[in-house]
Each structure stands twice: as C-alpha cells, then as structure tokens.
Amino acid sequence: xxxxxxxxxxxxxxxxxxxxxxxxxxxxxxxxxxxxxxxxxxxxxxxxxxxxxxxxxxxxxxxxxxxxxxxxxxxxxxxxxxxxxxxxxxxxxxxxxxxxxxxxxxxxxxxxxxxxxxxxxxxxxxxxxxxxxxxxxxxxxxxxxxxxxxxxxxxxxxxxxxxxxxxxxxxxxxxxxxxxxxxxxxxxxxxxxxxxxxx
Amino acid sequence: xxxxxxxxxxxxxxxxxxxxxxxxxxxxxxxxxxxxxxxxxxxxxxxxxxxxxxxxxxxxxxxxxxxxxxxxxxxxxxx
Numbered sequence: 001x002x003x004x005x006x007x008x009x010x011x012x013x014x015x016x017x018x019x020x021x022x023x024x025x026x027x028x029x030x031x032x033x034x035x036x037x038x039x040x041x042x043x044x045x046x047x048x049x050x051x052x053x054x055x056x057x058x059x060x061x062x063x064x065x066x067x068x069x070x071x072x073x074x075x076x077x078x079x080x081x082x083x084x085x086x087x088x089x090x091x092x093x094x095x096x097x098x099x100x101x102x103x104x105x106x107x108x109x110x111x112x113x114x115x116x117x118x119x120x121x122x123x124x125x126x127x128x129x130x131x132x133x134x135x136x137x138x139x140x141x142x143x144x145x146x147x148x149x150x151x152x153x154x155x156x157x158x159x160x161x162x163x164x165x166x167x168x169x170x171x172x173x174x175x176x177x178x179x180x181x182x183x184x185x186x187x188x189x190x191x192x193x194x195x196x197x198x199x
Numbered sequence: 200x201x202x203x204x205x206x207x208x209x210x211x212x213x214x215x216x217x218x219x220x221x222x223x224x225x226x227x228x229x230x231x232x233x234x235x236x237x238x239x240x241x242x243x244x245x246x247x248x249x250x251x252x253x254x255x256x257x258x259x260x261x262x263x264x265x266x267x268x269x270x271x272x273x274x275x276x277x278x
Contacts (some may be wrong), residue, residue, distance in 0.1 A: 021201055042260055110238060111237060112236035112242070116242045118275075155236075158237055161223050162244050163266060165267050170271045172272055174254045174258065176245045176249075176253070176270075
C-alpha cells in the first residue's frame with residue numbers, strides 16, 4: 001500500500017488548516033498545552049503525560065499536535081497524521097456549530113456529551129480508512145480509544161453503537177462528516193495513489 | 200404554601216429529560232438516526248438529508264440487520 005509522502009502531508013495540512021481556519025501549535029513546546037494537560041489531569045479526563053505525547057488536542061481553532069507534520073515518528077505514521085487532522089478539524093466544526101460555551105459544557109460537563117463529540121470525530125478515521133482501503137475499522141476498537149478520555153463503560157458501548165451505525169452507512173458509500181468530505185476530495189485530487197480501494 | 204408545591208414540580212420538570220430513552224437504544228427520528236446516550240437522552244448520529252447532500256443520491260433512515268438504525272440509500276443499492 002502506498003504511503004503518503006512528507007510533501008503530501010504538508011500540503012494536506014496547509015489545505016485543511018486554511019479551510020477550517022486552524023492554527024497548528026507544537027504541543028511539546030506550547031505553554032498552554034502544558035497548562036491544559038494539568039487541568040485535564042485535575043479533572044480526571046486525560047493523564048497529563050499521555051495527553052502531551054499521544055493525543056492531538058483542539059481548543060477552539062488551535063490544534064496542538066505532538067509531532068511535526070510530515071515527519072513520521074514511532075507513534076505517528078504519515079497516514080495517521082492525515083487522519084488525525086481530519087479528526088481535529090471535526091472538533092472545530094463542532095466548536096463553530098455549538099459555540100464555545102455549549103461546546104465546552106458538553107465536552108467537559110458530561111461524559112455522555114464528550115462521548116458524542118469524540119465518537120463523531122473518530123468517524124473521520126472510519127471514513128478515511130474506508131476511502132483508502134475499502135475496509136472498515138472495527139467500531140469496537142475505535143470506541144475503546146475513548147477509555148483514554150475518562151468516560152464510563154456505558155459511554156464506550158454507546159460510542160461503539162454510534163460508530164457501528166455510521167459504518168453501515170459508510171460501507172454503502174456515505175461520507176458523513178464534512179471534514180472527511182473535504183479531506184477525501186483533496187486526497188482524490190492530489191493523492192489518488194494512496195487509495196487501494198476501487199472507486 | 201402553593202409556592203412550596205409549585206417550585207419542586209417546576210424543578211422536576213426542568214431536570215427530567217424531555218424524551219428519555221434506554222441507554223444504547225437506537226431509532227430513526229425522521230431523517231435522523233439517533234442513539235440513546237449514557238445520560239438517557241437521544242443524541243444524533245447522522246442526518247440522512249445531510250448524508251445525501253454530501254454523498255449524492257437519496258438516503259433515508261432505516262432499520263438495519265443488527266436491529267439498530269442508519270442512513271441507507273433509499274433505492275436499497277450500494278453507491
């Protein structure tokens with residue numbers, strides 16, 4: 001399977017950040033990312049070290065990345081760098097749609113709200129992986145990722161149902177998230193060789 | 200005295216979900232596929248009209264084999 005080149009990743013980042021008016025911040029260097037890590041740890045949402053090393057994070061229109069786009073690392077392949085940007089841009093769409101107060105309230109105020117917002121964003125991975133391979137990621141395994149966000153087991157089951165319902169539509173050709181649509185349109189135009197699935 | 204009765208009733212109305220559901224239950228609400236969240240409130244999974252706008256063709260919310268619900272092509276075929 002063809003891997004994205006660093007140039008493709010950088011061009012994709014330039015396109016998506018312009019489209020969603022996102023500002024990329026290197027999480028490892030940002031003072032506010034360290035502060036956010038402490039706040040999230042205090043709230044019991046995400047472990048601070050895991051937050052800084054293993055998670056991209058979006059606050060408003062600022063996306064904190066734990067890697068440099070286009071430079072593969074042990075935990076972040078170039079393809080996963082593409083997928084995670086679509087995921088984070090979906091949080092920007094949610095933020096703009098709900099407004100900062102409602103988004104903050106839903107995300108921080110209840111595990112059910114946080115589950116819905118994250119499950120929707122994880123749908124980007126489902127949709128982009130399907131575009132590339134013609135295969136569905138496991139809803140069970142994707143939903144299990146939510147355990148890192150301090151949600152309940154009931155929330156994880158709801159996320160699995162959310163993603164399994166989405167998968168039924170995706171495998172019939174649906175593209176549900178607008179950021180997946182934008183990403184797939186760009187990839188079709190600029191990197192169709194990444195796709196092994198038949199169009 | 201009346202006020203003492205009215206205030207708790209209003210409080211209960213304000214705090215109870217308008218349309219409670221069983222956690223993980225799914226349904227179609229018009230064109231929207233929904234799942235019941237852990238807070239026992241319906242949450243939207245996808246709006247089939249928006250799926251149609253983005254994916255092309257005609258999509259509607261339908262029951263699927265596992266008993267849950269999703270947006271499927273209205274003509275039944277894959278796209």
